[in-house]
Amino acid sequence: MSGLVWLNGGLQAAASAGIAVSDRGFLLGDGVFETLRWRGGAVVRLEAHLARLARGAAVLGLPLPPPTTLAAALADTATANGLVDGALRLTVSAGPGVRGLPRPATPTPTVLVTAAPSGPALAPARVLIATVTRRNEHSPLSGIKSLAYLDQILARNEAAARDADDALLLNTVGHVACATAATLFAVLDGALVTPPLASGALPGTRRAALLAALGGEERILAPSDLRRATELFLTSSLMVRPVVAVDGQTVGEGRPGPVTAAALSQA
Template sequence: MTESVSVEDRGFTLGDGVFDTALALGGTVFARGRHVERLLAACDAIGIAVERAGIEAAIEAALTPAPSILRTTVTRGTAARGLWPASVGAPTVVVTAAPWSPALLGQKVRLVTASGRRNDLSPTATLKAIGYLDAILAAREAAQAGADDALLLNTRGRVACTTIANVFAVIGGRLVTPGLAEGCLPGIVRGLVCEIAPELGLAVEERPLAPAELGGAEAVFLSNSVRFLRPATALDGTPLADGSALIGTLMDELGRRVAAECRVALTPH
């Protein structure tokens, strides 16, 4: 793992890199294989040649028994000036750990629609690229409006994601979530929910989702790897349906998977 980052690192100067955020409990990263595979795929997509062994070693070095949020960042490293350099050195790999609390689980979220748009046509739309300014500005809008997160629409005015999460809605008894072509990230917990729901008798439909559909949905919730599932209670000041029963059922199954892999109970405080 890199102990320091050069001021000439392309991640610092140009945002030339990708990252992953995962939850570690009891010294084990939940869904570790999925996280590493997604990070490697993102590196490959932007042409960063990084070895899996290096990423795995950096993760191991950062693990402790304490519940932690692990962020793994990979950049192109240092190079001569220029947007596409003739040659580069070794990629930079940094893993940091921050404390995690079960109090983050199940927190309700009030949404506002961001004024900006997520560029679903960008080649980085489905990558966790380190250039996060669009999401940062949307998060500022949410904070200024007294909300908890911002809903990001794509260039066609359809639901993409929020600043930090994937979006799900129960509509007509089906679990609907935007497909990756809508500009959302292939979230790890998103993928798990799409696998778990049919096992619970709930059909999953990946399709374009209009913002107006959220108002009439039987439930709206968000997913990510740190907070797992969060019920959305309002959008732009209008209340959304209470889907706590369904969300609780999905969380119970996610909790069973966490316990099986990490040997730690996933229990909100």
């Protein structure tokens, strides 16, 4: 993590910054977050990220600081840490509360920004279809980046235990929804496709950009579709990662294809 963080109005040393022990984000996962790419002195797709944060906060009934305040906090954190190319995380929790589920009548959100440099490029992924949990496409939480990530953690733990790099989550009717922290794209019959939001996919910022740039489409995907795909890749705000195997079966020719290369060129 960065040496300096932005917490509740200003920069502080990460080593001494503190969040209340009664914070509902820590105790209950009551909050939302965004992971953003910092590159060339600016946040990539800033407006899209802040709009998604606002939608998520509205679902949870959380007040947010003005977008200008959040944008300045992100820039200040990146600059203070000398970030050139890396990741920013903006977290907003419901703040301190009393014991139990009900929030204070007027919550005082905790707002935190952290920074980290980019890591090395990820190798092509071998993924599996998670069996320990499923994505609930009926829940409003499937469409927002809430702090509650336990289903994804369970699925990622299953992947690690079975010597895979990531897991794909099916929804309650058995359709493909997403990876643990990424959108899934597939090339089927020459077309670029991705699961629709109604399947439980998160409305990713890079997802929307790639659909517009490459002419992709939303389509319900069954696990059998993955076995006949000629290309698969994962996307998030920080990366485009080719997928070369699903449940031990090679995808296409077992290496990144031309559509994946085109997606990487949009990064």
